[in-house]
Amino acid sequence: DTAVSQTPKYLVTQMGNDKSIKCEQNLGHDTMYWYKQDSKKFLKIMFSYNNKELIINETVPNRFSPKSPDKAHLNLHINSLELGDSAVYFCASSQRQGTSYEQYFGPGTRLTVT
Amino acid sequence: KNQVEQSPQSLIILEGKNCTLQCNYTVSPFSNLRWYKQDTGRGPVSLTIMTFSENTKSNGRYTATLDADTKQSSLHITASQLSDSASYICVVRGSNYQLIWGAGTKLIIKP
Numbered sequence: 414d415t416a417v418s419q420t421p422k423y424l425v426t427q428m429g430n431d432k433s434i435k436c437e438q439n440l441g442h443d444t445m446y447w448y449k450q451d452s453k454k455f456l457k458i459m460f461s462y463n464n465k466e467l468i469i470n471e472t473v474p475n476r477f478s479p480k481s482p483d484k485a486h487l488n489l490h491i492n493s494l495e496l497g498d499s500a501v502y503f504c505a506s507s508q509r510q511g512t513s514y515e516q517y518f519g520p521g522t523r524l525t526v527t
Numbered sequence: 528k529n530q531v532e533q534s535p536q537s538l539i540i541l542e543g544k545n546c547t548l549q550c551n552y553t554v555s556p557f558s559n560l561r562w563y564k565q566d567t568g569r570g571p572v573s574l575t576i577m578t579f580s581e582n583t584k585s586n587g588r589y590t591a592t593l594d595a596d597t598k599q600s601s602l603h604i605t606a607s608q609l610s611d612s613a614s615y616i617c618v619v620r621g622s623n624y625q626l627i628w629g630a631g632t633k634l635i636i637k638p
Contacts, residue, residue, distance in 0.1 A: 457628070518570025520570055521569070
């Protein structure tokens with residue numbers, strides 16, 4: 414069984430649209446994350462959630478909003494998409510809060526904004 | 528400024544050969560350092576994690592070293608296999624929950 418899954422794997426959309434990326438983990442972890450990997454391959458953390466509570470919110474535009482219906486899911490909603498949002502978005506989870514715990518990553522969602 | 532720099536940017540070697548990837552960091556205070564393997568089109572997978580007191584750690588054919596004084600780490604791959612073709616990313620934990628990611632080294636193993 415897949416530990417951390419994301420849907421869709423590919424997403425192509427036009428500027429100005431609103432889209433969501435879903436993430437689910439079946440590891441029973443307390444903390445989930447969203448990362449953005451840009452064209453230069455750097456991964457930058459966007460959000461993390463611990464038991465439905467936002468604990469890190471890096472300087473991302475407020476067009477991006479994480480939504481966690483339960484501990485196993487952390488979805489990413491993006492409003493008014495821009496060309497610069499094109500990237501690969503990774504969901505991850507860890508057993509508990511804190512970067513000492515290993516993070517398990519999903520397969521990524523490649524978002525292309527045209 | 529907290530940074531993680533990796534070298535080389537890319538590397539091509541023949542199957543069966545050894546190689547060493549480098550990671551230099553300026554992150555302070557330092558908590559731990561991880562090496563990840565990222566296959567094309569997949570998420571990163573952790574290979575090793577090293578704390579301040581650890582100098583060497585092995586995971587099969589992968590051996591990571593850490594010199595906390597010079598703020599350098601290396602990842603040595605022995606007897607490379609085609610499946611080792613991937614990007615290898617060095618990640619350093621700084622203060623609070625901050626993880627500083629390097630850009631990675633793209634390794635290509637040729638038969």
